[in-house]
Structures are given as C-alpha cells and as structure tokens.
Amino acid sequence: MKKTFLLLSTAFALFTNCKNEKAPEQAQEPTKTYVEESHSFAQPNKAVITHLNLDIEVDFNTEKVSGTATYDIKNNNSNTIVLDTKYLEVQSVLANGQPTEFSLGEFNEQLGKPLTITIKEDTKTISVNYNTTNKTEALQWLSPQQTADKNHPFLFTQGQAILTRTWIPIQDSPQVRITYDATVKVPVELMAVMSAENPKEKTKDGVYHFKMKQAISPYLIALAVGDIEYKPVSDRTGVYAEKSMIEAAHYEFSDMENMVAAAENLYGTYDWDQFDVIVLPPSFPFGGMENPRLTFATPTVIAGDKSLTSLIAHELAHSWSGNLVTNATWNDFWLNEGFTVYFEIRIMEALYGNDRANMIALIGRQDLTEEIEALKDTPEATKLKLDLKGQNPDDGMNSIAYDKGYLFLRTLEETVGREKFDAFIKDYFNTHAFSTLTTEDFVEYLNTNLLQKNNITFNVEEWIYQPGVPDNQSKIVSDKFNNVEATLQKYLDQNSVEDSVTKEWTTQEWVHFVRNLPEDITTDQLAMLDNAFDFSNASNSHIAMVWFEQAIKHNYHNNNVDKNIDSFLTRVGRRWYVETLFRAFKNANRVDEALVIYKKARPNYHSVTAGTIDKLLGYSPE
Incomplete structure (x- = not known):
C-alpha cells in the first residue's frame, strides 16, 4: 500500500548494490x-x-x-x-x-x-x-469442536x-x-x-x-499450538497436522522437495534451511501464510489429488520474494505478491508443464478483471503502488497486487526475453537478500540493471503508477481452456452431457467451466450440469466455491445446494472463499439470507475474515 517516500540512504544503497553474498545469520541490516x-x-x-x-x-x-x-x-x-x-x-x-x-x-x-x-x-x-x-x-x-480431531x-x-x-x-x-x-x-x-x-x-x-x-x-513471527504431529517429506521438508489429517496432508504435499529443488534451479539457494507446512483448522483466514520455515496452510487445499498445491508453490516462492526481499511498507505490497505469483507459476511450469501453468495464470487474469470491475468507482486502488495512509493495509491485499503485479512481470519477461529476465531476477534476490525495498528502489534497480543495460524501452511508470492494465499486457492463452469453453457450449446447445469428455480434466479446467456459465443460464440447465457432475456436493473446495457462487447468483436451489452453502460458509473461514460467496449474496440482493448464515458462522472466523465480511454486509456485532 503505497505512496512515494524517502529512498534508502546512500550508504545502504551502496551496500546492497555491491553485496555479493547473503548473510542469513546477521542480526540486523546495516545502518540505514x-x-x-x-x-x-x-x-x-x-x-x-x-x-x-x-x-x-x-x-x-x-x-x-x-x-x-x-x-x-x-x-x-x-x-x-x-x-x-x-x-x-x-x-x-x-x-x-x-x-x-x-x-x-x-x-x-x-x-x-x-x-x-x-x-x-x-x-x-x-x-x-x-x-x-x-x-x-x-x-x-x-475449541476442540473447531478442530479436525475434536479432542483438544x-x-x-x-x-x-x-x-x-x-x-x-x-x-x-x-x-x-x-x-x-x-x-x-x-x-x-x-x-x-x-x-x-x-x-x-x-x-x-x-x-x-x-x-x-x-x-x-x-x-x-508466527505461533501455532495444538495436538499436532510431524511427518517428513524429505530431509528439509515436511508437514505438521492433526492426527486425523497427517496422512492426507503428507500425500497432498509430497512434491514439496521437488518444488524447493525447482525453485532453487530458477533463482538460487533456499536460504531458510527448512521448509515445512502446518495444516491449520479451517478457520485460518488465508490459503497460506509464508511464515519462514513453517508455512501456515488452510485445509481447503487438501483435495486428494494434489490439484491445489500451487498454493504451496506460492508460499515457497515467498521464501525469496517477501521473506528474503521484503516490501519496505505496505504501500509496496505488490513487490511481495506480484513477484511471488510470477515465481509460483514458474515453479508449476517446471514441475507440471506449460499447460497447467497457463491455466493457473488465466484464472488469476480472470480474478484481476473482476477486481478491476469491483474497484471501478475507486480506480486509484488499481495502481500497483498504493497510498493507504489512514486505511487498514489489509485493504490493499487483493488481486491488484497479486495478479496485476504478475502480469507486469510476465509482460516484462516477454519483452526482454526469459534468459535475460531470469538472470535479472536471480541477481535481484541475491543483491537485496535480507533487506527491504520500496517500489522506487525496485524501479531504479530495474532501469539500471535490465532496461538500460539492454537498451529496452518499457512503460514501467504506466504499469506501476497508473490505474488499470496497460495495452501492452501479455496475452495468456490456454488451448485446454478453449476446449472447456467449447465443451460447455456443446452441453448447453444439446441440453445433455457427455461426461467422457471431462474424465481427465484438472481442477483448473473445472473451475474455468463453472466460472464461464453464461449470464442467461436457466435453473434447468444448472440442474442438468449439477446432476451430471454433482457440483453441489463437490469435495474440492475451489470447485465448490465457484459453483456455490453461480448457484447464489442464479437463484439455483436444487440438490441440497442451500444446505451445502450454509455448511461451507459455517465450516470454512478462508477469506477469499467466504468473501466471494457473501458478495454473491449481496449482488443478488439476498443480504437477509446472507446475514442469517453469517451470524451463525461469524464465531468460527478469524478477525481478518470477520472484519471483511462485517464491512461487506454492513454488519455491526454486538
């Protein structure tokens, strides 16, 4: 959350520009x-x-x-x-x-x-x-009842x-x-x-x-206390979870060591010795939190097929962008998250291929479009560099920092070439390791070490300091998503479903399928799709969330969907999911229904989630 502030001192700038080695055991940064x-x-x-x-x-x-x-x-x-x-x-x-x-x-x-x-x-x-x-x-x-094992x-x-x-x-x-x-x-x-x-x-x-x-x-600085166990994945990776979840968590995150190795191959040594994940109870307000050495994660990513583990790649990427090189103020939050989304998608590409990486990127691009539309009355909030003085910095933790930041870096990569861009990013992390930067520090470093060095002109000022998304943005394409859209249209045109086409679909393809339901879809068509694919009972939390959003939006009430929406919102405290569904209620002029659920669910939410929904629904707790 951002505004132009003073630059780091000349002494510190000279130090960071000439430093060749990281000093992880150093107690503090040099005088600055x-x-x-x-x-x-x-x-x-x-x-x-x-x-x-x-x-x-x-x-x-x-x-x-x-x-x-x-x-x-x-x-x-x-x-x-x-x-x-x-x-x-x-x-x-x-x-x-x-x-x-x-x-x-x-x-x-x-x-x-x-x-x-x-x-x-x-x-x-x-x-x-x-x-x-x-x-x-x-x-x-x-309380014990709010945990998985329900004992402590x-x-x-x-x-x-x-x-x-x-x-x-x-x-x-x-x-x-x-x-x-x-x-x-x-x-x-x-x-x-x-x-x-x-x-x-x-x-x-x-x-x-x-x-x-x-x-x-x-x-x-983070603390968790509970009846938990540890199971290693490798010598430097492993998972903590309650007893009833430890095996499922261990299977879901069994690629952690491969992720660390892929990240190191891209941008240098992992400098935190250990990379563990703890699966918290479902009230945890975020998908994950990149606490060094111990990522906090929501159980909503336990899908049984490793399909939502890009979240782990994201939190791992924070070991470089965010934890190693940190935004100096919350006005510069995009420096943490834009870089991390870019790095996350590069890790996923290295492990699972370009198709999966582009699907993840396209879902993020769709999120960005929705965020910009939601902020159309406050376009200043769509800048990368923000001014959050007088506001809670949490207000700037949205798709702008994450997905516009990613799109900026992806567009830069395509402009200068991946080889040069990778070398630049690696040097950026090495040069600024264990230090903090403002947006202005980054822009100066970018101009000096990438753009001017390679005689490249790029609209950096427009990307960072202007609202919206510039016209030279990267165009993300996915053949798999094109096939999803064609399949959906075929089902709607024929008013019937051939499920053999979808048997090998990934979570990303299903999410795209549901999110692309047309505005004029009928409740009969929703019922046809629900009966074919059992969306209302989806065990995959991301698929369930986007389906429930559509059900609320289109007043679809069949197949126990209302009961399951109520259960989902009462059980899950992940803010992204919860806010999406309560916003759908609000946009559908169903706030009274939302408040009935919210008053029951609110005691299960962390203050971060509750504060957001209080504001969204205009609710004042007693």
Missing part, C-alpha cells in the same frame, strides 16, 4: 535510513529493535498469552524508543534490566497505541512485561499485515527486520511450533524453545 511509515508508530531512525527474546505462556483457560518481550536495541542518540501495541496490557518495562518510565498513547482504531519507553544513550536492552486481551486480533482460540483446543496467530502488535509489543513495520529467540510454555498435551527452528515431537513439560537466526519482518 528507514522510510516514512504510515502504519507504524515506531521511529526506527531514532531507536530500533534488532533482536527479540520472547518468553511467554499460552493459557487456554483465560485465552491469553502473557510474558516478557526483551529486545536488543540500537539507539541513535534518542532518549525514547517507540513500539507498536494494540489491545495489550502492559504491566512493566525495563531498560538495561532496570525499571524505566513508559507511556501508552491515544488509541487509533487501525494502529492501536504507541508504547513510548524512556531510554538512555547506553541502553542496550528493553523488556516489556505484558499480556494479551480478549480483543487481540492476531490470535484465534479454537488449538491456537494460531496471523500477523500480516499489522496484527503482530496485538500479541507482541513490537516495532510493527516490515522494514524493521529482527532475529528472535522464544520460550513458549503450553499445556503438556499440546505442541507449539513457530516460524523458527521447530520441534518434531512433543516435550514432556510443555516448554518449547525456538530460534530464528535470519532477520525477518515482524509480520512473519
């Missing part, structure tokens, strides 16, 4: 000038945190996390250091181990409260003793974009990269895992120790 940040109270140019030592206890009875966050700091001649907090209770603060003055500022609905701590010139550490509250937005506490409670965090401050007092800006250690105490029957070096089995006393030696942005 941090850019203006509208989504954090922190003033890192005055005093900045460099390392966190977290010592906390997780209490499922009170649904609180409590303990101490101790920071190593770098003081640049300031008498205060400012941390971000939201809905936290702060009991005491130490500086160099001694009590010091502190104050909490006025509450801001988006940002929370600044915690201003008095320090001295020689202050090296600060410690904050605190606990979370029942308003903490990053944490979701789940579960807890997970979601820090992106600015929610880490709701469970840890911290300088919650992506440009403040830190290393961390943690000691976490949980009930003995549960296991704790973090975005760090992780245990493979439960301890006897419920105490777990973690270390993240590579510097990461605060939104990537």
